[in-house]
Amino acid sequence: MVCAAWLISDCASVLVVTKFARRSATRKTRIGRNTMQLCYALRRGVYYPSQRDAFGEMPPKQYRAGYLAKVKKMGFDTLEVPASYDENAEKHAKELKAELEGAGLAVGCVRAGGPVIDPIQGPKVVARLKQAVKYAAWAGATVVNTTCVTPATEPGGVGSDRRGERVSQGASRLASEYEFERTAAKFREVGQMAADLGLNMSIEVHQGSIADNSVATNHLLDLIDLPTFGANPDLGNILWQFEQPEETSEAAIVALAPRATYWHCKNLLRVHIEELHHTLFIRVPLPDGEIDYRFALSAMADAKYKGYVAIEGVNIGDQLTGDAKSAAYVRGILAELGE
Secondary structure, X not given: OOOHHHOOOOHHHHHHHHHHHHHHOOOOOOOOOOOOEEEEEOOOOOEOOEOOOOOOOOOOHHHHHHHHHHHHHOOOOEEEEEOOOOOOHHHHHHHHHHHHHHOOOOEEEEEOOOOOOOOOOHHHHHHHHHHHHHHHXXXXXXXXXXXXXXXXXXXXXXXXXXXXXXOOOOOHXXXXXXXXXXXXXXXXXXXXXXXXXXXXXXXXXXXXXXXOOHHHHHHHHHHHOOOOEEEEOOHHHHHOOEOOOOOOHHHHHHHHHHHEOOEEEOEEEEEEEHHHOEEEEEEEOHHHOOOOHHHHHXXXXXXXXXXXXXXXXXXXXXXXXXXXXXXXXXXXXXXXXXX
């Protein structure tokens, strides 16, 4: 077991973070842009008159013209979209590409993922991930974002929600080195396929997975060992995995920025109920939460990151107003940083 290895509070882990950061500074990742750009990773797609609220999906096509015009006006350059897996996937991808280009936008990222080494789901997940890579190439995306969240080992039990408890099922602190090696082998296979098509890949720092903090993620990336396969340093996922976060947002972003190929940005307010050893979270626009994105953006700029700043939208209420606030906040800080 590697429990102690991934506890960021441990002094040895801090040294490991420093070692990984230094090593990664020499790695080259294909990004293809000269500055950071905003990508809209929408999470709520309700837009009048459509009431459809499918996670991370835009309104139905018949309502999208006005929606996309609004997204463009908010200052976004690209969108994050899910892959399509049916027999018409190539046609769908090319139609979506044309539709977004007509609105002055583009597909920036395609997302897909899952438990790649799960004995039951794993083969299907890997096959779908390869299909997502093809879909990304057809759609004109530059990066495929993936995760390796595993099914709950005790559904409904302590830690099965992977948020705000002292235990998080599937966390790196519960993993073995063998799990890291097998996961890396699967991702290396798909990552090479993506690289051959001119695409980057990112492993999202995500609760309930072995890539859930900076040390574990850097270790997994070392095992994958592809220059085009980097990190998505999602600080919100670190903040809300446990009752108390394993590491500060500042430590995590400094450790992961040199290896980033994509970047989810969301912010949260914590409501800690000490007597119950439980923390609840409220998602808010980027300037209004507990993660210091001025610091984070500065760290990414210092690391010469030229990828997408993907704003993960709010998921309740008037999301477009909240997400416009986040976009304006990021643009303002990037301007100050000369980006």
